Amino acid sequence: MSEDDGAEQELGVTKSKEYETGEWYAEVVQKAGLANYGPEGMSGFIVTRPRAYALWERVQGFLDAKFKDTGVQNAYFPMFIPESYLEREKDIVEGFDPEVAWVTHGGHEELEERLAVRPTSESIITPYISQWVRSHRDLPLRVNQWCSVVRWEATETKPFFRTKEFLWQEGHTAHETGEDAWEETMLRLDQYESAYEELLGIPVLRGQKPDHDKFPGADTTTTVEALMPDGKSVQGATSHHLGTSFAEAFDITYSDEDEEENLAHTTSWGFSWRALGALIMTHSDDQGLVLPPTVAPEQVVVVPIWQSDTQEEVLSYAEGIAEELEEAGIRVELDDRDTRNPGFKFNEHELNGVPVRFEIGPHEVDDREVTVVHRPDGEQVTVDREGIADAAQVHLDEVFAKLYAAAEENLEGEVREADDRAGILGTIGQHGGYVKAPWCGDEACEDEIKEQIAAEIVMVPFEEDDDLRNEDHDETCAICGEGARRTAYFAKAY
Amino acid sequence: MSEDDGAEQELGVTKSKEYETGEWYAEVVQKAGLANYGPEGMSGFIVTRPRAYALWERVQGFLDAKFKDTGVQNAYFPMFIPESYLEREKDIVEGFDPEVAWVTHGGHEELEERLAVRPTSESIITPYISQWVRSHRDLPLRVNQWCSVVRWEATETKPFFRTKEFLWQEGHTAHETGEDAWEETMLRLDQYESAYEELLGIPVLRGQKPDHDKFPGADTTTTVEALMPDGKSVQGATSHHLGTSFAEAFDITYSDEDEEENLAHTTSWGFSWRALGALIMTHSDDQGLVLPPTVAPEQVVVVPIWQSDTQEEVLSYAEGIAEELEEAGIRVELDDRDTRNPGFKFNEHELNGVPVRFEIGPHEVDDREVTVVHRPDGEQVTVDREGIADAAQVHLDEVFAKLYAAAEENLEGEVREADDRAGILGTIGQHGGYVKAPWCGDEACEDEIKEQIAAEIVMVPFEEDDDLRNEDHDETCAICGEGARRTAYFAKAY
Numbered sequence: 011m012s013e014d015d016g017a018e019q020e021l022g023v024t025k026s027k028e029y030e031t032g033e034w035y036a037e038v039v040q041k042a043g044l045a046n047y048g049p050e051g052m053s054g055f056i057v058t059r060p061r062a063y064a065l066w067e068r069v070q071g072f073l074d075a076k077f078k079d080t081g082v083q084n085a086y087f088p089m090f091i092p093e094s095y096l097e098r099e100k101d102i103v104e105g106f107d108p109e110v111a112w113v114t115h116g117g118h119e120e121l122e123e124r125l126a127v128r129p130t131s132e133s134i135i136t137p138y139i140s141q142w143v144r145s146h147r148d149l150p151l152r153v154n155q156w157c158s159v160v161r162w163e164a165t166e167t168k169p170f171f172r173t174k175e176f177l178w179q180e181g182h183t184a185h186e187t188g189e190d191a192w193e194e195t196m197l198r199l200d201q202y203e204s205a206y207e208e209l210l211g212i213p214v215l216r217g218q219k220p221d222h223d224k225f226p227g228a229d230t231t232t233t234v235e236a237l238m239p240d241g242k243s244v245q246g247a248t249s250h251h252l253g254t255s256f257a258e259a260f261d262i263t264y265s266d267e268d269e270e271e272n273l274a275h276t277t278s279w280g281f282s283w284r285a286l287g288a289l290i291m292t293h294s295d296d297q298g299l300v301l302p303p304t305v306a307p308e309q310v311v312v313v314p315i316w317q318s319d320t321q322e323e324v325l326s327y328a329e330g331i332a333e334e335l336e337e338a339g340i341r342v343e344l345d346d347r348d349t350r351n352p353g354f355k356f357n358e359h360e361l362n363g364v365p366v367r368f369e370i371g372p373h374e375v376d377d378r379e380v381t382v383v384h385r386p387d388g389e390q391v392t393v394d395r396e397g398i399a400d401a402a403q404v405h406l407d408e409v410f411a412k413l414y415a416a417a418e419e420n421l422e423g424e425v426r427e428a429d430d431r432a433g434i435l436g437t438i439g440q441h442g443g444y445v446k447a448p449w450c451g452d453e454a455c456e457d458e459i460k461e462q463i464a465a466e467i468v469m470v471p472f473e474e475d476d477d478l479r480n481e482d483h484d485e486t487c488a489i490c491g492e493g494a495r496r497t498a499y500f501a502k503a504y
Numbered sequence: 505m506s507e508d509d510g511a512e513q514e515l516g517v518t519k520s521k522e523y524e525t526g527e528w529y530a531e532v533v534q535k536a537g538l539a540n541y542g543p544e545g546m547s548g549f550i551v552t553r554p555r556a557y558a559l560w561e562r563v564q565g566f567l568d569a570k571f572k573d574t575g576v577q578n579a580y581f582p583m584f585i586p587e588s589y590l591e592r593e594k595d596i597v598e599g600f601d602p603e604v605a606w607v608t609h610g611g612h613e614e615l616e617e618r619l620a621v622r623p624t625s626e627s628i629i630t631p632y633i634s635q636w637v638r639s640h641r642d643l644p645l646r647v648n649q650w651c652s653v654v655r656w657e658a659t660e661t662k663p664f665f666r667t668k669e670f671l672w673q674e675g676h677t678a679h680e681t682g683e684d685a686w687e688e689t690m691l692r693l694d695q696y697e698s699a700y701e702e703l704l705g706i707p708v709l710r711g712q713k714p715d716h717d718k719f720p721g722a723d724t725t726t727t728v729e730a731l732m733p734d735g736k737s738v739q740g741a742t743s744h745h746l747g748t749s750f751a752e753a754f755d756i757t758y759s760d761e762d763e764e765e766n767l768a769h770t771t772s773w774g775f776s777w778r779a780l781g782a783l784i785m786t787h788s789d790d791q792g793l794v795l796p797p798t799v800a801p802e803q804v805v806v807v808p809i810w811q812s813d814t815q816e817e818v819l820s821y822a823e824g825i826a827e828e829l830e831e832a833g834i835r836v837e838l839d840d841r842d843t844r845n846p847g848f849k850f851n852e853h854e855l856n857g858v859p860v861r862f863e864i865g866p867h868e869v870d871d872r873e874v875t876v877v878h879r880p881d882g883e884q885v886t887v888d889r890e891g892i893a894d895a896a897q898v899h900l901d902e903v904f905a906k907l908y909a910a911a912e913e914n915l916e917g918e919v920r921e922a923d924d925r926a927g928i929l930g931t932i933g934q935h936g937g938y939v940k941a942p943w944c945g946d947e948a949c950e951d952e953i954k955e956q957i958a959a960e961i962v963m964v965p966f967e968e969d970d971d972l973r974n975e976d977h978d979e980t981c982a983i984c985g986e987g988a989r990r991t992a993y994f995a996k997a998y
């Protein structure tokens with residue numbers, strides 16, 4: 011064992027995903043080189059290293075193309091918001107109390123009015139939309155920005171899931187009618203669902219937040235929820251139908267075809283790097299990071315295995331294969347370092363989540379073959395050298411399908427029903443996951459469950475999908491026994 | 505004249521580029537929909553509207569691809585820097601006094617240590633690079649981030665040129681040797697030069713800053729300088745060879761092949777949205793914005809001109825042409841609005857800087873032709889319908905060449921020489937532009953010129969290009985008469 015290989019043990023993940031999920035997650039983030047914690051004095055902040063930032067760039071690319079195809083333009087608004095602007099949201103929201111970072115000094119001078127570092131930008135973007143919208147010809151108006159936001163919540167840091175500063179996009183739109191705004195809200199939710207399912211390989215549930223948990227000022231907050239392997243739900247992204255409340259507070263009106271002034275209807279929608287947390291948490295295992303090929307920085311790693319007498323032929327065979335994959339548009343790395351042995355390389359690429367490994371030794375060269383190994387389950391098959399790029403694509407697709415299927419199976423098995431309090435508490439206590447239960451709509455009933463088991467209503471179905479919305483049924487609230495009005499999905503949440 | 509056309513006058517630019525450059529610039533920025541000023545209480549901040557942000561996205565795309573092709577990985581570091589971290593730069597720089605925005609409160613709590621909103625990130629990135637670098641195998645290490653920074657300078661706001669918050673990228677690298685770091689410094693300067701010349705159509709001068717004007721702590725600060733039409737120089741972008749000063753202050757060492765510990769050599773380099781200011785200022789005119797086709801959001805606008813009896817044939821002919829251009833990868837807009845007359849449309853697209861206009865009326869349909877108009881000079885030619893996409897590309901290239909040639913002619917005519925104080929003052933006073941003069945290297949001599957005419961030394965040639973560097977010549981400093989040691993480029997600067 012060479013000196014380098016002594017580091018192997020220390021490089022590997024030591025915690026168990028099943029039994030020490032939190033510690034395991036932190037270890038994967040650190041050892042796969044995804045993030046570091048912020049400097050001393052800045053708890054809650056992280057440094058996003060290139061391997062994680064590359065994942066974010068793929069998410070950005072995917073969503074940004076969809077946004078642009080559907081009429082969205084990117085813009086950039088100041089990172090600071092004057093306190094008086096933020097205060098105007100009090101017109102909309104009773105008891106609004108922003109937990110933000112405050113800038114009080116510029117250079118050596120104290121500012122006349124303190125500035126909040128943006129926690130979200132409705133209060134600065136909406137006044138500009140108000141200036142830009144004059145007539146119905148200016149609608150719909152859609153702007154989006156990719157930026158970072160700061161929320162000064164004092165909780166334990168969990169990279170990507172819970173940080174004081176995080177990266178996200180926030181879209182803001184104005185429309186002529188409430189129906190148009192609702193269509194927009196759902197279009198963005200659909201795009202978020204695609205990002206989770208088609209790009210990240212994570213199936214989600216779609217629905218809306220209960221009224222008491224909506225975005226302040228929103229008519230409806232819609233959400234995609236993803237189930238993590240520890241049985242907790244992640245709010246994957248939200249899309250808000252804001253109705254006319256922001257248009258009223260910030261005076262967005264337009265003149266219609268008859269020259270009459272009308273209030274616009276607005277939406278906002280956001281997708282954050284929390285999705286990276288869900289990605290890491292969902293697919294990874296006790297060997298380290300697992301990534302779907304759709305987002306993996308390297309999709310295939312080619313590891314040549316040689317002795318001195320076979321080095322030349324093995325390397326040249328491996329190089330040819332790597333080139334062929336690259337020409338086919340596959341992201342491939344040829345790991346021809348001569349300072350590491352193959353076992354070390356296997357472990358390192360497993361830790362880093364490369365979806366497919368090609369092993370190439372003298373036997374593969376002789377037989378004009380390649381040994382292909384899938385990262386998620388170690389499945390190993392031999393394929394012909396001829397047509398290797400097509401074969402690689404087939405195996406990448408298989409790896410994606412395996413990851414998606416495992417996540418889907420987890421989700422489908424973890425939606426249970428209950429019709430009384432004991433059922434909700436017992437089921438979540440024993441299994442985690444989601445428990446569907448009839449609910450009267452009263453926050454107090456959720457509070458009871460929250461107090462006892464720290465689970466909450468993460469979602470209710472859309473109104474038109476919820477049988478309990480109409481009143482001709484006899485279902486009663488699982489907690490208080492009053493008439494049920496919604497189907498509530500209870501779960502512990504991230 | 506329809507009701508809408510009444511707005512035409514108000515939409516147009518009213519100031520003169522030649523005689524009221526500053527007011528003209530502000531008007532173009534506003535009327536072409538590029539930016540708005542920030543909210544009350546936030547002077548120095550701007551809102552970047554979609555038309556300007558799209559330009560920034562093209563600059564980003566161009567540079568980001570070059571960076572990635574040359575070994576750079578993107579990352580993201582916290583937007584705040586603890587005061588004690590910033591203070592460590594005092595080890596490097598005497599009298600370092602950052603003019604920054606200070607965060608003093610998080611939520612309702614006062615922070616134990618105040619946090620600076622990043623003015624640049626050396627002091628937070630370098631300590632992490634120090635953690636990541638252990639051995640020579642970790643070098644070179646190159647990270648870059650696209651982000652916004654804040655510098656609390658109390659000067660008049662000029663969108664993109666001077667704002668308290670601005671968008672930029674900052675690259676930070678570490679290398680084994682000083683030569684490697686110098687190569688990196690020059691590679692990035694080359695890429696910045698390409699961005700100005702090939703993408704933005706602006707020729708630049710390359711050189712280095714005089715020692716007293718280097719980036720704090722740098723061995724050498726290199727710069728690309730662009731001459732604006734008002735005769736002032738813009739520092740287009742800078743690339744710094746930092747030597748070992750940051751590595752010493754933040755302890756970046758690596759073990760070499762013989763297991764000896766060495767100090768790394770570092771660089772940093774940044775390109776900001778000031779380039780958009782230079783872009784707007786250089787090419788635009790009294791009709792509004794002028795954009796090179798390389799960055800224009802729409803490269804060709806097709807304007808059909810019809811009467812009711814010709815509407816159908818003209819529109820269908822115009823649509824076919826727009827489709828053909830789009831298929832060829834040209835960014836084309838078909839302006840078929842029936843609420844605006846052609847004259848209004850011409851003015852609007854001129855104001856917005858669309859490089860090429862296609863005019864299509866019944867005559868063009870009959871003759872199977874298109875009338876092509878170049879935005880910069882109004883040149884008008886007729887081309888065949890057959891092969892229209894190729895013809896469009898030819899005209900786009902011609903427009904780029906015209907813009908570049910005009911800027912180049914301006915630059916070449918504006919580099920003059922002087923060998924005494926009166927010559928420097930008189931030449932800059934009369935013509936603006938650059939004045940080359942022999943200089944002793946003493947800041948005091950620059951100060952004299954600064955005080956009298958507000959011009960400064962914006963650049964000296966690279967050491968190896970400067971004949972005055974070696975001592976076997978009799979040239980004397982144009983200001984003090986001592987022996988000359990550098991060739992100084994004096995200019996008024998943005």
Ligand SMILES: [Zn+2]
Pocket residue numbers: 449450451452455487488489490491492
């Ligand atoms: Zn109830």
Ligand SMILES: [Zn+2]
Pocket residue numbers: 943944945946949981982983984985986
């Ligand atoms: Zn002198």
